[in-house]
Amino acid sequence: MAWIFTRFSFFLLLLSISSAQAGILDSLTEGEPKFLPVGEAFPYQTDQQGSQLSVIWDSADEYYLYRKKILLKQDKTKYLADSFSEEGLLKHDEAFGEVIVFYGQTEAIFDLKKLIPEQSVQLRFQGCADAGLCYPPQKIDLDIDWAAVKNAPLKSLTPTETTLKSTTSADNRLSKDGTSEGNWFEGRSWFSIVGIFFLLGLGLTFTPCVLPMVPILTSIVVGQEKHTPAKGFVLSTTYVLGMAITYAAAGVTVGLLGAGANISNWMQTPWVLSIFAVLFLVLSLSMFGLYELQLPSKLRNRLNDINQKQKGGNLFGVFLMGVLSALVVSPCVSAPLAGALVYLSTTGDAWLGGSALLALGLGMGAPLIALGTTGASFLPKAGGWMDTVKAFFGVLLIGVAIWLLSRFLDATLILVFWALLAIIYAVTLGALDKANSGKQNVVRGFALALLVYGIVALIGALQGNDDPLNPIAATQYNGTGSAQQHAAESPFQSISNQQQLDQAVKIHLAANPNGAVMLDYYADWCIACKVMEKEVFHLSDVQQHWPELLWLQIDVTDQTSEQVALMENYTLFGPPSMLFFTKDGEKSTLRILGEMHKEEFVEHLNKVKATL
Template sequence: MRNYFMGKYKFRALKLGIVNKLILSTLFGISFNIAINGSSLAEESTSAPLKQLDSLISSFGLGAESDEPLHPDKAFVFSHDEPTHKDGVDSIEMQWQIADKHYLYRNKFKFILKEAKNLAVGEAEKPPGEMKEDQFFGTLEVYHGDQTITLPFIRESSEAASGTLYVVYQGCAERGICYPPINKKIKLNLPAVSNANGSNNSVANSTTVDVTTSDTAPLAEQDQIAASLNSGNTLLTLISFFGFGLLLAFTPCVFPMIPILSGIIVGQGRDITTRKAFTMSLVYVLAMALTYTFAGVLAGLFGENLQAAFQNPWILGSFSLVFVLLSLSMFGFYELQMPASIQGKLTTASNRQQGGSLTGVAIMGLLSALIVGPCVAAPLAGALIYIGQTGDALLGGMALFALSMGMGAPLLLIGTSAGKLLPKAGGWMDTVKAFFGVMLLAVAIWMLERIIPAAASMLLWAALLIIPAIYMGAIDSLPQDATGWKKLWKGVGLFILIYGIMLMVGVASGSKDPLQPLKGIGGGGVATAQNEGLVFQQIKGIDGLEAALADAGSRDQPVFLDFYADWCISCKEFEALTFSDPAVQRALSGVKLIQADVTANDDIDQALMKKLGIFGPPALLFFDRSGVEVKAARLVQFMDADKFAEHVQGAVK
């Protein structure tokens, strides 16, 4: 932070009998950096400019007659009481005696806790100030006279707590002197208490330093779910999580598993029976559920997101290739195009991948859980929070398993139905296999979208639509005796063909959204710019977040933090459907927008997520003007534009 200390001194020159007023204006440019690195704090830097000014005046021999400014410690006399524990809450009272014709800025107070043990800072209770038109910072709220601020502390347990509290504040004098930020250090040693209400006041270890969280507001949805696990009714908890899983079953993070499982079953051809289809579906769902449970328990206990670790370009590319090979077998490509020697090997490998053995089906279910759907929804986040806070991996794991089985129940039903309803032979069977072959190609493209440019993915979607449309007869003439079904088939093919061509035109016009391929054509520059979405400042790691919060605090701005990753499907939904909405952009117009891109999921990204208690994207956090997170406003799942705009208004009011 760069602050400018301006001093205006009047003195009367008495030499040679000349009675004139001489105004000496001294401008000191001082680069002031609050360096807080554990054991020392450079408090002397606050008074250094004044000492330089004193030396300059003394060199003129006029020190005795100069109208010197007050030293910061005299202009703003700081004192504090010892921390107290009352009604289950620890707090400290700090007092300021502000000299006449001086004032402190209300929004410049910072309370930073370092070397914390079993302790975090809450939201400071600051009295209202007076509005002032300041020549340096514009219209701001300021304090005059005597002021008291109470700062509550939050313990994680009833054990003794300690830390070093740094109190930062800044003020000015009415005559035009603006002091640099003043900082004080308070050593905190809080004894153990008999009842610290730890369950109500707990804060994750990751949020005990500069980035703080206020728990005085209502709990966010995922925290309410975590709290519900403490209800003591295990059966009700498991039923509830099974219901949550049913609700998640048709979200973009789970829906792609439907064509995968259906393709495995259809790939068995005429040999499939209802019983075999049910067995294969059950094995697939159980493998998926157990993988979710195991990965979730690890994430809750150790903060490691295995699904995020599997969003590697090589892994995604390899898995996409598997689906391409599966789809080619659906089209009969191996039998028609390959030499017999190669055909036999490919068919054998394909059958294994399609689930010819239950082991192959289980492996596909395991990989689908890790690679296909790496999203974090509120119920999943709630279970992970509970495991992380309590260490109860048994109940948390049971809840995750129930959640996963709820997600898999529709898959089980669809897979079994596929075995019952599919035709056993003939042209219809070939058509159904071709349909699921196209669906498997769609899954492959859907996965590649996470690692390839938007234009390339749109071209792949265009090819996937245009080529099947041609096979459907979109460009062929209908015979005069064509049946209604053939006319319908051609109509569907023609529609798909047109949309595929629109995608290609969209790529040429610069569009990046497959759902709005012609958005880049027409509409005017203003509309196009408005629909581009929000413009975020990119941050990296804990240091980047703290710097952004400090900058926003100096501007008296709330902060919106978006955790994003290229492989996060819900993040893409937010980007395309929510952040591009004008109502959302208006709601966030006065908010500092920052984004943490955790696509790489490296050590720096993981440290930031662990600090904030984030298990993976999507995660949307709001911080108030003092840099404290509004915990109740945290989101970990998709929300449409209308609801999000309303949510923002409540979060930043």
């Protein structure tokens, strides 16, 4: 019996020790948070009604969802929610910085009409706990009733008033630099948004978006036999309406189809630009009197019956020229415009998209109307001078053709074109002739200056230079007399798809935890891209400013499926655009959309560094 008592006593001793250990461990771990499984932290349910998909989350207390992480993914295309039911809150997140988050119950609405039928669809979302745990992105395959989507009536999904208020209350404070996408527009009334777009159009007047249209419009006014302010007003207004209605059509398309609808980029392909360059060249020949530009006689006679003196035919041609100018001559992506397009693409509202971009086009065209109206009264009367003026505008149209070609041809070859144009026009003006009067001396002086420029530009092109404003590249020397080059080689490494981007970012940040990766979107037809490449990116001091920065570049000139996907994945509408990636992910509030000068770019790099 003694041995039984001994073993029983030993068992009680072990039990007491284990109980004491458990109590000690419980006391040690009492302060540590216990996290829920993702399914309990973010329970959800889906409901499809026709072409509308509703996803409702009921997040646990002290757990939240990221607004920008809630989306549908189909193949390589991402579709943001069209509206939310709950207010978003501004929160400083350790992983993503200033973000909009949802606590408690949240409903997201998606318009399935935007998706490609019969293809698989994933619901994606991501959330975190206030205690510090961030869950990985969730990917859920959805079973979509495509027959119901097909049979559902086409309608626009407009975010509710609550949604607009919630997004503006946070997004408007995301970035003091104004780079947050759409933060100027969310939460505003229809009239406010349209008014802002009109002001944006006025602001774009003296940019490459509008300036190339000036010689086109002035050549139209000059080409008339009798130019009066009233006629100039009608012609310029018709031209601007063609341009503005084209923008409105683009706005409707973006509102319905989202970021994937980017007709302007397609219109920048080399073969399209070549066609329109030839068109402007042919139009310029009519300004030199080589032929009369008019409609076929049968159509012209029919228009005569409808509208006297061929006004209908002329106005139709002017309207068509406005349409073509908006599509081909004006491929502009600036910071406010890019943010506006991002906002419109997420509303699903065709009416808002169309009216907003119509206002943008009218704003851009208002100064053109003023120029066409007042300029007509200052033009010389018909006579010998008129032929000279028409020839001048013909040269401007040739300049537009060369400018279009510069988007994809070698820059040195383009400099040759500018040089030849200057030389030929200088000779035409009488640079080599003897002047017989004071007026002829003035014209001959201008022609001689133009001739000298043309010769210098041609010499510069033969030396391999490519800048029309600085055809003879100046080489500076240091104190020892040796040449000092300020331009360095391109710092960029080329990538072509999302997989290459992800791999490059992963490798670089693993080796440089306090570094960053910049992805530059470039295209041969993007004038601002070429300006930044020459005046910013190729400067050695800019490249050396942040040694831990990896420079990546994707060339979207050809608009291949992979290139388009890499723009759509980040809701971009075209170059120039620059994204920054750090160990915390893509810094969406620190994007560069549009052209920047050297000093602005260096300051922006410092802002990115300050977030590390």
